Amino acid sequence: MTKAFLYDDIHDPSARGWSQAEIVTPEVPLPYPPHVIQPFKDELISIGFRDLLTSDDVDSWMAEKTGTSLLVVNAVNGVAAGMTRPAVRMALEESTMKPSRLATVFAGQDLDATAKARGYFADIPQSEPSIALFKDGELVYFLPRHRMEHRLADDLAKELAAIFEEHCS
Structure with missing residues (x-):
């Protein structure tokens, strides 16, 4: 038994x-207990990210094809805490060009939403954290965890700001 x-x-x-x-x-x-991950979610929500909690939320958000959309697959791990979330915040603060829409899913918590989001870049191996930039509904940039590790948040922010300058109008 x-x-x-x-x-x-x-x-x-x-x-x-x-x-x-x-x-x-x-x-x-x-999933992680909600009270454990809420502070990590709040780091992005507080700077304008929409928290996508369900697969329907993801599909609805992705249905808007006009403009640029930044999707962050957030996570609990140290890469997310030390590099991803701070770098995203700094890039949005420092860049003159910004994505028109911001959203996040939380790997390890919002399981259906994360799986649905990953379906929009299914040819790329799963990575958490990761950052995806879409322009007019097409994926134009993807930053996986292995390209964030062992880097400073400042360096990542500069890379993201350059990507925003290139793709956002």
């Missing part, structure tokens, strides 16, 4: 007297 589990049960099922074989792990990752 399988048993329900808590996060800690996966790491030490013997604490409950269960064997590893008795643990059923979820096929879909469990």
Whole structure:
């Protein structure tokens, strides 16, 4: 018979007297508790990003094809905290040209919305965090996690500002 589990049960099922074989792990990752990730969401929401919570939210937001749209796949990890969110904020503050629309999904929390968003750049391997810029509905720029790691937020902000100058009008 399988048993329900808590996060800690996966790491030490013997604490409950269960064997590893008795643990059923979820096929879909469990979301983070909302109170844990809300401050990370607020970093982008407070500077004008729309928080896309459902797949319908994503489809509705992506249906607007006119202009430039910046979509950030936000995350809990240190790259998101130390580079992505600060770089996006700095780029938007410093650039004279800005995307007309801003939105974010949160990987590890808004699972359906994140999966739907990734579908709009399905040929690119999943990456969190990541930044996608669309112009008139077409993906024109994508910045995955591996291109953010080991860089300073200032450097990323300059790259993003240059991309905004090139594509936003």
